[in-house]
Amino acid sequence: MHERDALVYVGAWGALISTAILEVQLILLDIVRNLTAFLLSMAVIQSVIIAYAYQHLREERSSTAIMPFTSFIMLLVLVSAAITSVLACTPYLG
Amino acid sequence: MGAWAWVKRWLTTTNHKDIGILYMVTSIYFFLVAGVLATLFRTQLAFPDKEILVGSEFNQAVTIHGLLMLLWFMSPFEVGLANYLVPLQIGARDLAFPRLNALSYWLYLASGLILIAGFFVPGGAADMGWTLYAPQNVLLTGDGTILAAVAIILITASVTVGTVNFVVTIAKMRAPGMTWSRIPMFTWGVLFSVLMMWLAFPPLAVGAFALILDKMIGTTFLTSLEGGALLWDHLFWFFGHPEVYVLLLPALGAMADIVSVFARRQLYARRFVIISLFIATALSYLVWMHHMFITGTSLTVRKIFSVTTALISIPFELATLALIMTLYKGRVLYRAPLLYVIVGIIFFIIGGSTGVFQAAIILDRAFRGTYWVVAHFHYIMVGAVLLGLLGALYFWWPKITGRLYNEKLAKIQLLLLGVGVTTTYLPQFLLIDMPRRYYTYPEEWLGLNRISTLGAYILLVAFLLGLYILLDSLVRGKPAPPNPWKAWGLEWAVPSPPPRHNYDGQPVVREDGSIVFVPEHELERIGVENVMKSSSNLELAPKGILPNGEAGLKHTHHEHWSMTPMIAGLSTLVMGIGLVVGKPILLLGLAMLAAAIVKWAIDDYREKFHEDEPRFREDWPFSGTNKLRLGMWTFISSEVFLFGSLISVYLFIRSRSLAWPPGYEYHDPYIGLLNTIILFTGTLFYSLAYLYAKHGEMIKSAALMLGTIATGGLFLGVKAFEWWELFAEGYGITSNLPLQLYFVLTGIHALHVIVGILATLYLVVKILAGRKPSLTSILMVGIYWGIVEIVWTFLFPMFYLM
Numbered sequence: 001m002h003e004r005d006a007l008v009y010v011g012a013w014g015a016l017i018s019t020a021i022l023e024v025q026l027i028l029l030d031i032v033r034n035l036t037a038f039l040l041s042m043a044v045i046q047s048v049i050i051a052y053a054y055q056h057l058r059e060e061r062s063s064t065a066i067m068p069f070t071s072f073i074m075l076l077v078l079v080s081a082a083i084t085s086v087l088a089c090t091p092y093l094g
Numbered sequence: 095m096g097a098w099a100w101v102k103r104w105l106t107t108t109n110h111k112d113i114g115i116l117y118m119v120t121s122i123y124f125f126l127v128a129g130v131l132a133t134l135f136r137t138q139l140a141f142p143d144k145e146i147l148v149g150s151e152f153n154q155a156v157t158i159h160g161l162l163m164l165l166w167f168m169s170p171f172e173v174g175l176a177n178y179l180v181p182l183q184i185g186a187r188d189l190a191f192p193r194l195n196a197l198s199y200w201l202y203l204a205s206g207l208i209l210i211a212g213f214f215v216p217g218g219a220a221d222m223g224w225t226l227y228a229p230q231n232v233l234l235t236g237d238g239t240i241l242a243a244v245a246i247i248l249i250t251a252s253v254t255v256g257t258v259n260f261v262v263t264i265a266k267m268r269a270p271g272m273t274w275s276r277i278p279m280f281t282w283g284v285l286f287s288v289l290m291m292w293l294a295f296p297p298l299a300v301g302a303f304a305l306i307l308d309k310m311i312g313t314t315f316l317t318s319l320e321g322g323a324l325l326w327d328h329l330f331w332f333f334g335h336p337e338v339y340v341l342l343l344p345a346l347g348a349m350a351d352i353v354s355v356f357a358r359r360q361l362y363a364r365r366f367v368i369i370s371l372f373i374a375t376a377l378s379y380l381v382w383m384h385h386m387f388i389t390g391t392s393l394t395v396r397k398i399f400s401v402t403t404a405l406i407s408i409p410f411e412l413a414t415l416a417l418i419m420t421l422y423k424g425r426v427l428y429r430a431p432l433l434y435v436i437v438g439i440i441f442f443i444i445g446g447s448t449g450v451f452q453a454a455i456i457l458d459r460a461f462r463g464t465y466w467v468v469a470h471f472h473y474i475m476v477g478a479v480l481l482g483l484l485g486a487l488y489f490w491w492p493k494i495t496g497r498l499y500n501e502k503l504a505k506i507q508l509l510l511l512g513v514g515v516t517t518t519y520l521p522q523f524l525l526i527d528m529p530r531r532y533y534t535y536p537e538e539w540l541g542l543n544r545i546s547t548l549g550a551y552i553l554l555v556a557f558l559l560g561l562y563i564l565l566d567s568l569v570r571g572k573p574a575p576p577n578p579w580k581a582w583g584l585e586w587a588v589p590s591p592p593p594r595h596n597y598d599g600q601p602v603v604r605e606d607g608s609i610v611f612v613p614e615h616e617l618e619r620i621g622v623e624n625v626m627k628s629s630s631n632l633e634l635a636p637k638g639i640l641p642n643g644e645a646g647l648k649h650t651h652h653e654h655w656s657m658t659p660m661i662a663g664l665s666t667l668v669m670g671i672g673l674v675v676g677k678p679i680l681l682l683g684l685a686m687l688a689a690a691i692v693k694w695a696i697d698d699y700r701e702k703f704h705e706d707e708p709r710f711r712e713d714w715p716f717s718g719t720n721k722l723r724l725g726m727w728t729f730i731s732s733e734v735f736l737f738g739s740l741i742s743v744y745l746f747i748r749s750r751s752l753a754w755p756p757g758y759e760y761h762d763p764y765i766g767l768l769n770t771i772i773l774f775t776g777t778l779f780y781s782l783a784y785l786y787a788k789h790g791e792m793i794k795s796a797a798l799m800l801g802t803i804a805t806g807g808l809f810l811g812v813k814a815f816e817w818w819e820l821f822a823e824g825y826g827i828t829s830n831l832p833l834q835l836y837f838v839l840t841g842i843h844a845l846h847v848i849v850g851i852l853a854t855l856y857l858v859v860k861i862l863a864g865r866k867p868s869l870t871s872i873l874m875v876g877i878y879w880g881i882v883e884i885v886w887t888f889l890f891p892m893f894y895l896m
Contacts, residue, residue, distance in 0.1 A: 088392030
């Protein structure tokens with residue numbers, strides 16, 4: 001078995017588990033200020049690790065990698081526009 | 095061909111030309127249904143004091159007319175043309191995934207029939223307008239709305255599969271020498287169109303799914319204050335506005351090809367037109383909120399979308415100018431296809447310029463819901479898109495059928511269409527004060543409405559004449575030569591109609607633009623580069639390079655007949671109907687679907703439909719990726735958007751809620767963490783399994799895959815336990831919005847886990863049976879597991895920690 005590849009997989013697994021445990025502990029200890037931003041950022045970081053290591057995006061040419069990347073960017077546009085429309089127009093959110 | 099062989103061909107075909115014809119014929123059927131509905135409600139509008147079609151029946155006719163015309167006629171007609179032409183135009187033998195292409199068609203047919211079935215169920219068809227606005231779509235409608243939502247989900251599935259197919263085909267299967275700069279404009283239009291469908295449809299499917307849940311099990315996504323109308327607006331219009339360009343771009347591409355051929359010169363500023371259309375594709379995703387100017391969004395948001403909406407008109411202005419300049423500088427042959435395009439351009443300018451007004455916030459508020467918008471929209475859809483497509487149909491008709499049509503009658507039809515469009519829609523600009531979707535109105539609008547209805551009848555006559563022209567051509571038309579227009583595309587270099595395998599030998603586009611067909615073994619001997627460098631006058635290898643049809647070779651493309659796509663498609667029809675008719679029908683549909691999936695897997699197991707990738711091809715910049723990988727990434731990106739839309743529903747509802755219980759009120763974070771670790775571990779096992787497979791250690795690989803299956807099962811077990819606990823505490827799926835979102839999102843995720851388990855199990859069975867699966871297929875399942883895991887990285891904090 002190729003040691004280096006195995007190392008990437010196991011390393012990614014370690015990073016994912018550590019970040020998952022870390023976020024649970026930080027939340028339960030009530031340390032985090034902006035909860036939503038923190039948790040979504042952690043989820044994005046974990047997603048990048050998964051895409052890089054387990055989905056082998058690292059081995060793809062940039063022309064192929066642009067597909068999920070475009071999807072992600074467009075998703076950000078949809079989410080941010082939708083949320084902005086809420087925050088900007090809902091009176092009880094000030 | 096005997097009757098049975100004929101039936102078998104059309105039910106089991108996976109050939110791109112057959113599928114293209116199926117798409118076009120079916121879309122014409124839906125067009126006729128939608129046309130009859132339009133004639134009926136226009137008749138009512140000519141006699142507002144009579145009761146020909148009133149109340150909900152009027153609204154049903156208007157709604158289904160709009161949905162059918164946009165989603166089940168125009169777009170599929172273009173997909174049909176694209177199916178037939180794109181492989182021929184780029185030098186491919188078929189689309190990249192022929193069976194998936196057939197599945198795409200059968201899902202489309204099933205979805206259209208389900209939509210129409212709405213007329214026959216209690217409460218009638220959907221009746222709140224083609225935009226299906228919330229909360230009326232939940233509160234004030236019958237079972238037909240459920241069927242409309244199911245139809246939308248199915249056509250999304252069809253479109254997604256189709257998108258993957260076209261992207262991979264155009265990216266990976268072009269003939270040598272068919273560089274991006276040489277791709278015909280129609281194929282460019284199709285590529286941009288599918289790239290818009292790719293991400294525009296998933297939010298619509300999510301909205302339709304929420305609609306089904308609200309109607310059938312009582313959730314409140316679209317009826318609550320937190321979700322409601324604004325949520326639906328976002329999901330619908332993120333799809334709805336790009337959809338206009340989805341329809342427009344293939345038609346515009348075809349118009350450009352036609353203009354170019356009949357003006358006897360290359361499209362003016364071709365490169366700039368392609369860049370413009372690319373920019374329009376990107377901008378199409380950034381304009382949807384101009385449909386929501388009156389929803390109370392902030393002025394800043396409205397200003398941004400006002401600017402993007404105004405901006406998107408510029409690429410189309412450039413394209414229109416290029417068409418006009420091509421004609422201006424050319425030696426023009428005024429044949430019917432070109433005349434259709436010229437009239438289409440005129441209507442496009444009228445429709446386009448009246449649309450720019452909608453970009454202004456204040457004017458948009460004034461015009462909204464009036465006949466001004468109806469007129470603008472129909473000038474684009476009927477005047478430009480439909481006339482462009484009819485021009486395209488007449489242009490490629492001799493190629494598709496091998497028959498010429500009656501040119502004089504086609505010109506008479508155009509005259510009728512021109513008069514019909516103007517008479518129907520021009521008065522509607524003047525009905526600027528009249529609200530749409532009312533079956534009766536005050537006396538002052540009677541005259542203009544009657545003129546408009548007269549126009550609708552002229553259009554009806556024009557379309558019936560069009561049908562006659564086509565049937566007449568099929569029965570009595572003169573045989574068409576391979577290239578009746580002296581055009582220069584690859585599709586014109588083959589007989590009319592083309593042989594089932596498209597080409598004898600491998601087409602190669604030489605550097606001087608000429609096309610040759612070379613037997614593969616000769617191509618190997620001579621070298622692709624040498625053939626491309628040779629000029630049309632140079633006899634590089636007299637025995638090797640031959641005009642198409644003279645090589646006398648046995649083609650290597652397989653027919654791939656398969657009943658499975660049809661059974662899978664029809665199973666969705668049965669399931670859809672079963673949703674409103676009753677459980678036995680639903681179960682029958684499920685059984686059919688299960689049978690189709692098993693048959694599909696067995697066929698794959700036996701490698702019955704295996705086809706090697708083309709040996710000689712132009713695939714920059716995707717040369718390092720095989721077609722399966724590119725297809726999987728295209729599909730997965732669409733899945734990302736589907737789940738992303740679901741997650742954005744959560745964030746949207748949550749940000750509109752006054753109070754939201756913290757996740758740990760319902761769910762134990764440590765159980766969630768445990769499940770997260772289980773899922774991550776399963777994916778680690780799978781990745782190691784891939785690594786072992788890469789080094790040929792298949793038994794170890796299978797053992798690790800079994801580990802993935804076990805962890806997947808464990809994950810589902812823990813999830814089931816959590817659900818059971820909530821039910822035991824008296825909570826249900828409809829208890830409150832946080833729990834509704836929890837059950838729906840984790841439920842859909844669990845379904846994806848099940849699919850992952852089944853796919854992995856299939857690989858294990860294959861390995862244990864001694865049939866080594868390809869590394870690419872193992873990687874494909876790995877990429878799928880990755881997306882299951884990525885989604886969970888969002889669901890876990892959303893429901894357990896926030």
